[in-house]
Amino acid sequence: MKTNEQITGSEALIRALIKEGVDTIFGYPGGAIIPVFDALLDHLDTINHILVRHEQGATHAAQGFARASGKTGVCLVTGGPGATNTLTGIADAMLDSTPIVVIAGQIATDFIGTDAFQEVDFTCVTQPICKWSYQISRPDEIAWAVARAFFIARSGRPGPVVLSFTKNAQVGMTEYVTEKVDFIRSYDDDPEIDITRIREAAAAINAAKRPFVLAGQGIELGGAQEEFRKFVEKGGLPFGCTLLGLSVMPSSHPLNKGMLGMHGNYCNNVKTNECDVLIAVGMRFDDRVTGNLATYARQAKVIHLDIDQSEIGKNVAVDIPVLGNCRKTLALLTERLVAADRSEWVDSFGKYQDEEYERVVRRELYPGSGPLNMGEVVNAVSEATGHRAILVTDVGQNQMMAARYFRFSEKRSIITSGGMGTMGYAIPAGIGASIACPDRTVCVFMGDGGLQMTVQEFGTIMEHRIPVKMILLNNNYLGNVRQWQQLFYDRRYSFTHLANPDFQTLASSYDIPSRRVIDRADLQDAVKEMLDTDGPFLLEACVAEEGNVMPMTPPGQSIDNMLMEC
Amino acid sequence: MEDTTLYTIIVHSENFSGILNQVAAVFTRLQVNIESLNVSASSMKNVHKFTISCKTTAKNIEKILKQINKKLDVINASCYTDDEIFQSEIAMFKISTDEFQNWDNTSRLLRGYNTHIVEVTPEYLIVELAGSSEAINSLYEELDRIGCVRQFVRSGKVAVTASRLEPVSELLSKREERYRNKV
Numbered sequence: 001m002k003t004n005e006q007i008t009g010s011e012a013l014i015r016a017l018i019k020e021g022v023d024t025i026f027g028y029p030g031g032a033i034i035p036v037f038d039a040l041l042d043h044l045d046t047i048n049h050i051l052v053r054h055e056q057g058a059t060h061a062a063q064g065f066a067r068a069s070g071k072t073g074v075c076l077v078t079g080g081p082g083a084t085n086t087l088t089g090i091a092d093a094m095l096d097s098t099p100i101v102v103i104a105g106q107i108a109t110d111f112i113g114t115d116a117f118q119e120v121d122f123t124c125v126t127q128p129i130c131k132w133s134y135q136i137s138r139p140d141e142i143a144w145a146v147a148r149a150f151f152i153a154r155s156g157r158p159g160p161v162v163l164s165f166t167k168n169a170q171v172g173m174t175e176y177v178t179e180k181v182d183f184i185r186s187y188d189d190d191p192e193i194d195i196t197r198i199r200e201a202a203a204a205i206n207a208a209k210r211p212f213v214l215a216g217q218g219i220e221l222g223g224a225q226e227e228f229r230k231f232v233e234k235g236g237l238p239f240g241c242t243l244l245g246l247s248v249m250p251s252s253h254p255l256n257k258g259m260l261g262m263h264g265n266y267c268n269n270v271k272t273n274e275c276d277v278l279i280a281v282g283m284r285f286d287d288r289v290t291g292n293l294a295t296y297a298r299q300a301k302v303i304h305l306d307i308d309q310s311e312i313g314k315n316v317a318v319d320i321p322v323l324g325n326c327r328k329t330l331a332l333l334t335e336r337l338v339a340a341d342r343s344e345w346v347d348s349f350g351k352y353q354d355e356e357y358e359r360v361v362r363r364e365l366y367p368g369s370g371p372l373n374m375g376e377v378v379n380a381v382s383e384a385t386g387h388r389a390i391l392v393t394d395v396g397q398n399q400m401m402a403a404r405y406f407r408f409s410e411k412r413s414i415i416t417s418g419g420m421g422t423m424g425y426a427i428p429a430g431i432g433a434s435i436a437c438p439d440r441t442v443c444v445f446m447g448d449g450g451l452q453m454t455v456q457e458f459g460t461i462m463e464h465r466i467p468v469k470m471i472l473l474n475n476n477y478l479g480n481v482r483q484w485q486q487l488f489y490d491r492r493y494s495f496t497h498l499a500n501p502d503f504q505t506l507a508s509s510y511d512i513p514s515r516r517v518i519d520r521a522d523l524q525d526a527v528k529e530m531l532d533t534d535g536p537f538l539l540e541a542c543v544a545e546e547g548n549v550m551p552m553t554p555p556g557q558s559i560d561n562m563l564m565e566c
Numbered sequence: 567m568e569d570t571t572l573y574t575i576i577v578h579s580e581n582f583s584g585i586l587n588q589v590a591a592v593f594t595r596l597q598v599n600i601e602s603l604n605v606s607a608s609s610m611k612n613v614h615k616f617t618i619s620c621k622t623t624a625k626n627i628e629k630i631l632k633q634i635n636k637k638l639d640v641i642n643a644s645c646y647t648d649d650e651i652f653q654s655e656i657a658m659f660k661i662s663t664d665e666f667q668n669w670d671n672t673s674r675l676l677r678g679y680n681t682h683i684v685e686v687t688p689e690y691l692i693v694e695l696a697g698s699s700e701a702i703n704s705l706y707e708e709l710d711r712i713g714c715v716r717q718f719v720r721s722g723k724v725a726v727t728a729s730r731l732e733p734v735s736e737l738l739s740k741r742e743e744r745y746r747n748k749v
Contacts, residue, residue: 192744310633
């Protein structure tokens with residue numbers, strides 16, 4: 001639609017974002033993006049801008065927003081250091097298939113190539129770690145570039161897109177004409193489904209005596225939670241979840257056997273190597289899930305449902321590849337399944353669940369005496385929220401303990417850095433999740449190491465009164481590395497002990513109420529106080545310094561070869 | 567060391583800036599050297615064709631193809647071994663006239679290789695040879711033995727597949743048709 005109205009490129013960018021449905025931006029201004037921030041002031045009735053305290057925080061907040069809402073997260077930052085500060089978040093979003101669009105200022109095209117102030121070749125730097133990176137050099141490219149960016153970020157296997165926005169394109173005048181992009185000939189966002197493969201897969205599942213399903217984040221990304229439920233229920237198919245797939249179905253569902261992998265539930269890793277048909281849905285056989293590939297599910301016929309062709313056969317040889325959006329492929333498969341009762345097979349998981357409970361879970365959750373355990377804190381918070389909260393975690397022991405002991409009843413409820421394992425992810429991601437879902441409780445678990453990597457976002461929480469419930473599992477160690485040092489490096493604790501600040505004082509300087517718990521007897525009351533407090537809260541749980549996440553498959557070992565104690 | 571094979575990868579992409587960089591980065595990531603590279607316009611409008619040869623393992627070539635195919639503006643990438651394609655490259659030899667004339671069977675040597683003489687001056691002649699890598703290597707060695715090669719240059723390899731059609735045009739029309747049906 002032509003209007004003949006001449007507007008600046010910055011105004012055009014904001015209008016193009018609004019056209020894509022953007023209502024929230026996480027950003028930080030700087031010299032190379034001032035014109036866009038100026039235009040933003042005229043649109044605050046439509047766009048809520050959250051001023052973060054560091055650009056890395058903007059990317060993780062956008063990730064948390066995207067993961068909780070299913071929408072595309074947006075960051076707006078300046079060029080040079082502002083842009084390079086987003087790299088960790090971009091790489092994280094790429095590995096975890098999170099749709100975000102990062103818009104970074106860039107110096108004027110005339111200056112590019114002269115090593116001008118804050119010049120970084122951001123397009124070139126980001127190309128290997130994002131889905132698409134493009135430099136907008138003229139104002140008349142804006143509508144097309146933004147439309148293309150959002151289409152790419154949210155379609156197919158979602159991921160991050162980067163737009164470098166040159167100063168001359170920001171200030172130049174253009175006649176804004178809206179653009180729509182829903183087709184790119186070089187990019188297959190919705191692969192055609194091969195019905196022969198669906199038939200083969202259905203026949204293999206129908207003939208299976210011991211089928212086992214691996215549920216990944218692809219189910220959440222494809223909005224296929226309901227299709228997945230029908231699929232497993234009709235076939236009587238037990239399933240384990242990847243870290244990112246933990247909330248695809250309620251934790252309480254009888255077919256849901258918990259987490260897969262290195263710190264997952266023992267039964268799942270044993271059954272992976274016992275099943276006759278292994279059905280992977282929207283997951284990518286990460287090494288933390290498979291352990292040693294040479295001994296992984298060698299006995300099983302493998303069926304892999306995925307939207308990304310490059311994932312099929314990447315790590316594990318696949319017998320029946322089913323390419324396509326799993327929302328469609330699962331429905332087609334379910335139609336062809338013979339309803340089956342496999343309760344004997346499902347019940348056979350119980351033996352290993354019982355063993356894990358006796359040897360690991362009981363002592364983690366109900367130790368009776370001694371210092372607090374990480375697991376019992378997670379359990380207390382999950383129970384107090386009725387298992388309905390959104391879980392956000394940092395990386396390390398806090399992440400694995402939260403993943404093991406937090407329970408879920410709603411979809412899109414786990415937000416964690418899975419592929420990249422980015423410490424410092426939790427606080428900003430929690431901010432994003434809380435803004436995306438203001439009606440839900442957001443519980444953010446972190447360790448004393450990770451908290452200090454993005455602690456400046458306490459300022460964002462303070463300014464916007466973001467009601468995140470932060471739980472610090474403080475063991476004065478970089479606990480996960482310390483655990484590896486204990487188990488595999490003869491207890492040589494090389495630089496993993498932390499001298500920490502007083503976290504309560506730190507929180508209070510940001511006007512965030514807090515409470516420290518040392519004694520088990522105070523735990524429930526402290527959790528209640530946290531949840532009853534309006535707005536943000538920091539609960540510092542002083543946990544056993546040398547607590548370990550068990551069970552554990554040692555690196556390089558067969559996945560079912562789990563240590564129960566150490 | 568695992569066995570390596572010489573593969574020829576043919577990539578079709580959109581004609582946007584920065585794609586060569588993205589394709590090359592895939593090789594850097596896996597520490598595979600590109601032996602030869604040619605990029606040019608293809609028979610299709612706005613579609614560029616890369617012909618890349620590299621020596622690597624079967625495992626790596628699979629990763630390379632997956633990663634290249636994943637690039638958004640890449641339409642298609644596939645790989646071939648020597649028996650699946652017809653390939654050619656061009657070499658130019660700048661030959662010193664004096665030394666060359668002192669050799670007995672010079673013209674027979676050049677004719678034997680089916681060369682084409684581009685330029686003759688009192689000091690040098692320029693000879694062009696289009697053909698297989700082996701033929702070019704072999705002519706270079708013979709001339710080098712005479713000691714008459716003043717300059718030598720060879721192009722990247724180009725290749726066409728033994729299969730019937732350009733499969734990329736079929737792929738593109740199929741995708742466009744699917745999109746039209748959906749809309």
